[in-house]
Amino acid sequence: MKQRRILLIAVLLLTIAALGIALWRSYRPPPTPGAAPVISDLTPSQIDHIRIRYGSNLLEIARSNTGWRLSAPVQAPVDTAHLKAILSLLGQPAQQSYAPRAIEQTKTGLADHPLVVRFGQIGPIRIGGPGPSRGSRYVATPHALLLADLPAFGGLQWGWTHWISRALVPPQRQLQKLVLPHFTLVRDDRGRWQAQPAGQRSAAAVATTAQTWLRAQALAITPADQSRQRVARITLGFAEGTPRHFDIIERYPNLILRDPALGVDYHLAGNRIGPLLDIQHPGL
Known part of the structure; x- marks a missing residue:
């Protein structure tokens, strides 16, 4: 009887020891912060x-x-x-x-x-x-x-x-010419913008249109939706380098311009249609 009791106590002690070892191995203390290096030491x-x-x-x-x-x-x-x-x-x-x-x-x-x-x-x-x-x-x-x-x-x-930059006109390039669906804008040697056909829009509206293009940013850029075809084309000419083309995919209710060279669509708000395409600016 005494031997059975001793054996039972030994089994219990071994069980407790095994549980203690298992708990010790499974315990992970909170991470201890060490010296804080830089992410990259490059410049x-x-x-x-x-x-x-x-x-x-x-x-x-x-x-x-x-x-x-x-x-x-x-x-x-x-x-x-x-x-x-x-x-x-x-x-x-x-x-x-x-x-x-x-x-x-x-x-x-x-x-x-x-x-x-x-x-x-x-x-x-x-x-x-x-x-x-x-x-x-x-x-x-x-x-x-x-x-x-x-x-x-x-x-x-x-x-x-x-x-991809959302700017329609790259900031490092000098815009010289805008070929819109119904107007062509050209920057002369004195930096003034002229529109053809002449006389249909004020000089202030023409200049504002050019500035609007220089500042224009898309709300989003997405892969081109190839199921939709262009309804008109816009060409941007620069002082140096090749021109940039935009295909008008949608002009109502919003404005969608596609860069066929990049294969992406630029999405702009509908209130940009008049200022960018039609030289329409309230008050000018």
Whole structure:
């Protein structure tokens, strides 16, 4: 009887010990912040090529004498907000640093389709979801998991058309001629805009139309809807280089202009139809 009691106590002790070992192995203490490194110690002057992957979207941005441009999947001016967000990674110090697997990827937003950035031949930087503080995001480098203040990433979408500048006239190009459906505007040697046919619109309205084009930004850019055909064409002539063509896909209730060279549609509000196409400006 005594031996059975001793055996039972031994079994209980072994069971308790086994449970204790299992609990000890399964316990993970909260991540302890270490020294906070920078996301990338490169500077903008050290890079001239950036590769970006988001899901099935593969993009490349290259720098030339005229600045940064989208070089793949299309050649186009790059959106300023997206470029600013990517360049903000350079030299950006981390708020906290963790071991690479200290936090589950489902919590950091790195599990499914993170934004992956490569500066030149440097290892990938993976941008995850929002962190605990406003404007912060989780970032995975080849050696660490970081939490960094990256407010420039807020509110941006990452499909390839979102990387194209929404400006109808590239800021680095000098507009010289506008061929609209019913009017042609030409900039003379003194910088004044003239319209043909003459006499149908005031000089102020003609000049305002040119300025409207220079400032115009699309509300959105989407892949071209090939089921819809153009109803008219617009041609922009510049002081240097080839002209840019826009096909008018829709002019009511909204304005949709297609760049056939890029294969994208620029969506503008309906109140831009008169100022951009018809030289119509209330009060002028």
